[in-house]
């Protein structure tokens with residue numbers, strides 16, 4: 001066993017590790033990844049089993065509390081999450097203050113940050129009851145805020161949640177229902193979305209989760225920490241890739257240049273041209289989530305009777321890239337984001353909502369990591385070192401006028 005105390009002493013030695021490629025910043029018992037073998041496990045359970053047998057809330061419980069819930073525990077948890085879906089009426093007005101064409105990820109992070117203004121007691125990071133309540137509030141309210149961000153972009157009236165519906169069905173209704181008529185949930189869409197949320201639920205120390213932990217290490221409250229995580233997820237190299245993939249597929253279709261030509265441009269490293277949805281810092285043989293998402297894409301589009309050229313382009317791109325030395329030698333494979341956009345589009349979500357869906361999925365992971373960090377007596381404020389490359393000490397110029 002490693003004696004952690006010997007590893008947390010300042011030794012005077014500094015390691016330069018740009019992008020934290022080799023440096024572990026914490027121990028964690030939540031998620032296991034073996035990037036060479038394409039293995040992903042939540043609390044020891046294989047991701048394919050979790051996606052097949054579990055619900056999103058059960059997965060959330062598993063990640064946060066470490067074990068599968070009993071039937072009674074799950075029922076009580078589900079009830080509690082349903083009960084807290086309402087957003088304070090004043091907070092609903094925050095949406096009026098933001099431009100209608102604001103990106104929903106910015107709207108989401110702003111509103112989540114604002115949640116801490118309503119729940120002042122959440123500053124008590126040593127109060128287990130308050131942390132428990134914040135956990136429930138986040139799980140209940142994030143989907144509602146997300147749906148309002150969507151409705152706002154359309155200029156539609158916001159609906160109040162219907163707590164008789166399940167977590168996913170409530171979310172679908174808030175996005176696609178209107179005041180004018182009852183909303184009927186399509187079970188194909190509901191099941192597929194549940195599965196996609198599960199596949200996104202945690203991924204150990206990715207950029208957004210590390211952000212949540214870093215902010216949390218200052219004893220900032222969980223709402224502020226998760227708002228920071230949402231901002232980290234927004235970038236196209238992380239969660240924003242799902243939106244970028246769809247834009248890329250659409251551009252290939254509209255330009256008519258063909259997949260082979262596009263891949264050539266990627267290989268020539270034309271500025272700003274990457275094969276979005278490909279490559280991963282950790283997975284070097286395949287991303288197990290990507291395989292499950294690809295299966296879903298075929299099933300969902302077929303069940304919904306949707307024919308989308310973009311799915312064909314995506315498949316062609318994957319086939320061309322996987323046979324090409326550039327991608328083979330760099331161990332670049334489709335990641336979780338490569339096929340999700342095509343499914344979200346078939347469900348009726350606009351591309352700007354794709355990363356918001358990722359955020360809802362990732363929420364249990366962020367919460368689980370924040371709580372693990374907060375409970376761990378070994379936690380210290382996260383404070384990386386640097387190697388200074390600036391000027392040596394200089395004399396202030398004599399005779400220089402006062403600034």
Ligand code: ACO
Pocket residue numbers: 019236237238239241266274275276277278279280281282330332335336337
């Ligand atoms: N298209 C083309 N080339 C790529 C791609 C890509 N998608 N990804 C990596 N490469 C190349 C790099 O140019 C580099 O080549 P070089 O050695 O000739 O310079 C090599 O592969 C290594 O790439 P890095 O950028 O150093 O790898 P890193 O681990 O830092 O980045 C990342 C990983 C950010 C995911 C990267 O692969 C990427 O930008 N992918 C596209 C964006 C994307 O899909 N992000 C989602 C990631 S999954 C998630 O967050 C849920």
